[in-house]
Amino acid sequence: MRSNNHLAWAIEEKATGRFVGISGVNRPVHYPEDELGWTLLAEAEGRGIAFEAASAARDHARTHQGITDLV
Numbered sequence: 001m002r003s004n005n006h007l008a009w010a011i012e013e014k015a016t017g018r019f020v021g022i023s024g025v026n027r028p029v030h031y032p033e034d035e036l037g038w039t040l041l042a043e044a045e046g047r048g049i050a051f052e053a054a055s056a057a058r059d060h061a062r063t064h065q066g067i068t069d070l071v
Contacts, residue, residue: 006027007060007065008054010051011049019031019062021041022038022039023038024036025058025067033071035071036054036058036070036071038053038057058070
């Protein structure tokens with residue numbers, strides 16, 4: 001299914017509410033598939049934050065957007 005939506009969310013540190021990155025689903029014009037992505041500030045790396053955020057973005061895309069295939 002071709003996604004026309006570009007979904008992105010800010011990632012906040014649970015304990016402080018501080019912004020530490022973004023995660024979402026995108027479909028670049030030159031790319032044939034929907035893509036799951038994230039980026040974190042350096043101090044947020046290595047704590048499982050990207051995994052948690054990307055999993056939530058994936059689940060939202062499947063449940064609410066009907067996007068079943070992500071790379």
